[in-house]
Amino acid sequence: MTIRDLEKMNLDLGRVRSRTDFLESYANTTGRELEGLPGPGISSERPRGSTAGPDRQWILTMDAASALREAASWAVYFDAGRAIALLNRSGFLYQSVDMAFGSFLLTVAGTPPLDELSSDIGLLARVHGRASPAGLAAIPDSLHHPQQQAYLLLACAGMADKMIDYRRPQSVDEASRYRQALHAIAAESPIRQGVLPFGSLGIPVRIPWDIGIHLLQDYDSESLFTDDPESLATVARYLAALCRRYAETMELATVNDYLWSNAAAPVDVGDIEIIGIAALAAVHFGSEEIMASVTRLGVPTDDISFIPLRLGIEISERSRRSQEP
Amino acid sequence: MIVQWCIKGMALDGDEQARSLIDSRGGIHCNWWLDVGSITAPKIRDKLTDENLNLHVNHFTIIDPGTKRQFREITPFISLTAGTVERDAAAKTNIVRRARATALWFGTKFGASDHAYLYTCWVVVAPRAAVTIESVAEEVRDLNTYRRYSQFQLEGEIIAKIWIPDNQIKECEKWTWDRDGMVFRQAWTYENTRFTAPEMLTNIRELI
Numbered sequence: 320m321t322i323r324d325l326e327k328m329n330l331d332l333g334r335v336r337s338r339t340d341f342l343e344s345y346a347n348t349t350g351r352e353l354e355g356l357p358g359p360g361i362s363s364e365r366p367r368g369s370t371a372g373p374d375r376q377w378i379l380t381m382d383a384a385s386a387l388r389e390a391a392s393w394a395v396y397f398d399a400g401r402a403i404a405l406l407n408r409s410g411f412l413y414q415s416v417d418m419a420f421g422s423f424l425l426t427v428a429g430t431p432p433l434d435e436l437s438s439d440i441g442l443l444a445r446v447h448g449r450a451s452p453a454g455l456a457a458i459p460d461s462l463h464h465p466q467q468q469a470y471l472l473l474a475c476a477g478m479a480d481k482m483i484d485y486r487r488p489q490s491v492d493e494a495s496r497y498r499q500a501l502h503a504i505a506a507e508s509p510i511r512q513g514v515l516p517f518g519s520l521g522i523p524v525r526i527p528w529d530i531g532i533h534l535l536q537d538y539d540s541e542s543l544f545t546d547d548p549e550s551l552a553t554v555a556r557y558l559a560a561l562c563r564r565y566a567e568t569m570e571l572a573t574v575n576d577y578l579w580s581n582a583a584a585p586v587d588v589g590d591i592e593i594i595g596i597a598a599l600a601a602v603h604f605g606s607e608e609i610m611a612s613v614t615r616l617g618v619p620t621d622d623i624s625f626i627p628l629r630l631g632i633e634i635s636e637r638s639r640r641s642q643e644p
Numbered sequence: 645m646i647v648q649w650c651i652k653g654m655a656l657d658g659d660e661q662a663r664s665l666i667d668s669r670g671g672i673h674c675n676w677w678l679d680v681g682s683i684t685a686p687k688i689r690d691k692l693t694d695e696n697l698n699l700h701v702n703h704f705t706i707i708d709p710g711t712k713r714q715f716r717e718i719t720p721f722i723s724l725t726a727g728t729v730e731r732d733a734a735a736k737t738n739i740v741r742r743a744r745a746t747a748l749w750f751g752t753k754f755g756a757s758d759h760a761y762l763y764t765c766w767v768v769v770a771p772r773a774a775v776t777i778e779s780v781a782e783e784v785r786d787l788n789t790y791r792r793y794s795q796f797q798l799e800g801e802i803i804a805k806i807w808i809p810d811n812q813i814k815e816c817e818k819w820t821w822d823r824d825g826m827v828f829r830q831a832w833t834y835e836n837t838r839f840t841a842p843e844m845l846t847n848i849r850e851l852i
Contacts, residue, residue: 337755344821345745348828378729381740388738413738420738461735515736577704577716581754 321396321633324626328569329580330588335393338582342390343405349383377416384412388424392589393582395630399637402589403428406634417459419471426477427595429638436478436497439471443504465510465524466517472531475501477599479535498535505532518592520564530557530596534603551604555612558600558628561593562613566624590627597631598638606632645768645780647842650724650802652763653747659832662761662816666836671810672763676720683806691720692776692805700803701784721803724767724781725750728800741800748819748828759820759831765813766842767804778805811840 325332356376387409395402406428413421414432422439425431444450446462461467479494479501505511505528513524533550568586578584600609610632618624652672656662665672676691677683699706700721708715727743734740744762751760770780784801818831 334754338749340823340826341749341752341755341821344823344826344828345748347826349742351827377731378740378742381729381734382742382745385739385741386745418735418738460731464732464735466736575702575704583749583754 321399321626321630324623324629325396327623327626328588329573330582331580332397334580334582335396339390339393339397339401342386342393346383346386346390346408349379349386353379353383380412380416381418384409384416384418384421387412388591389587391424392587392591392594395589395594395634399633400641403634403638403641416461418461419459419467419474422474423470423477423595424591426474426481427591427598427634429481429635429642431474431478431481433478433482436475436482439475439478440497440500440504443468443471443475443501447504447508449504465513465515465528468508468510469513469517469524469527469531472501472505473527473534473596473599476531476534477602480599480602495537498537502532502535505535519587519590520561520568520592522561522564526557526561527592527596530554530600534599551608551612554596554600554604555609555616558593558597558609559613559616559618561596562618562624562626562628565590565593565627566622569623589630593627594631594634597628598635601632601635602639606636645770647766647845648726648769648781648802649743649764649766650726650804651743651747652722652724652765652808653749653751654761654763655751655753655757656761659818662818663834665763666810666813666816666834669810669838671813672722672765672804672808674720674722674806675716676718677807679718688720688778688806689776692778694775696720697775697782697803701801720806722805722808723750724765724802724804724808726800726802743800746800748821751819752821757821758823759818762817762819763813764815764817765808767802767808767812768845769802781805810836811838812842814839 322332325335353376356379387405391402391405391409394405406424407430410421410424410428413424415421419439422432422435438456441450441455442458442462445455446458446468462471475497479497482490482497483494484490508528510528511525511532513528515524516522517524517527533547533554536547536550569588572584572586573579575584582588597609604612610628613628614620618628620629654662656665696715696719699708699715700719700723704716704719705714707713708718711718725743725746727741727746729740729742747762748760749755751762752758767781768779769783770777773782774780775782781802781804784803813836815836816834819828820831821828
């Protein structure tokens, strides 16, 4: 029960609800500001010290997207449905400014931009110096950062899982072709050795990249068929390590009781990266399988370290249930 | 030196108190000054230490062993927010945080109140740590316990010392929170007629 998780961390449910409402209200306010921006070439008075022009549009969009992302990370503790809705809103805003993180959020929320999978694979190929057919759209600046490439790889892996419909056998073959194309790019990428910080915990970017590679393995939990029999165990090991690191970070953050108890500590109490990776792993391997594998590695189910894994699985399950006919 | 625009979000008793903070010409005082009523130059030097800055950033409510009071009540520092909006950092962290968001959360008493007062001001920030120098503010980059993206200074926190002079405060804005409509509205703006624009500190000399 996630509200009990808040109690474990000495966080008051009322404060967490208030923080969620605040962030959503703030994002709505910024959204209104965005709608009120003048078109190109029209001057407008702006606050002293602030930025004008296209940068202002970018700042407002990113500001609203960031607030909605954080709102989702709090809402997941008491209302998974609301968290999914907030992730969707946030994801669309990130996408509108060409941030691959948006595709990651949408995929985690269970509404991946499947019609973009093919072009996303093309973008990942091109930033890795592969095929570059003429006439393609420019590579977004943000995608030159390994962190955004890692989000895109994770999103594409999740999309390949989502496109499988066992009532349509051809969808299985189609997903398999996409996975092979992605694997060919990812397996040779220098990001496999990447050390740049990724996500709220600042883990080396090679970790989400490797998780992405393992989520590209064909896997069927019923027949236990997989290209790489170690994939489930490897992703579970990564998740266990991330969960332990999360617990250490939260423990450190509680030292500043003033900020912690007022939901103002600059840490992600609902860690979107771990939650997102757990949700994608639950779709790929199955909720029971990933949970059991992580538990076997000694992550106690009643510990703070287990919280982001449970939240991710809950998001995945909730999203699946909401899409059932 | 960097001239940095900042916002101070405050929870005050009402509009009159908010406006009087500008009308009184006193500027924004640190809690230590407000607490003792009058301060002296030697005492300021004693207060501006790395140890006290650490307490302000990481242990705001800890009981100060010397005074047996919470440090927040006697801090010589003033927290401000400048936001973080740099594009490259955003591509690495996915996060843009404008000063207004942080100021509103603190100004609404962490969501307990339906309104907040936001003071827009400027301070001079030193390019490196200079805790003992009263006239410059500090960027909190390496001091806090939160290791997340510390190289990008995600929170955009700026710490002023002792006081922010009245003529560096441009205006006060009152924001109200419509919780049912899930939106904030700017209720009014109160300009400071004695405000001095920081452009006069520019290091560009015009051709005569």
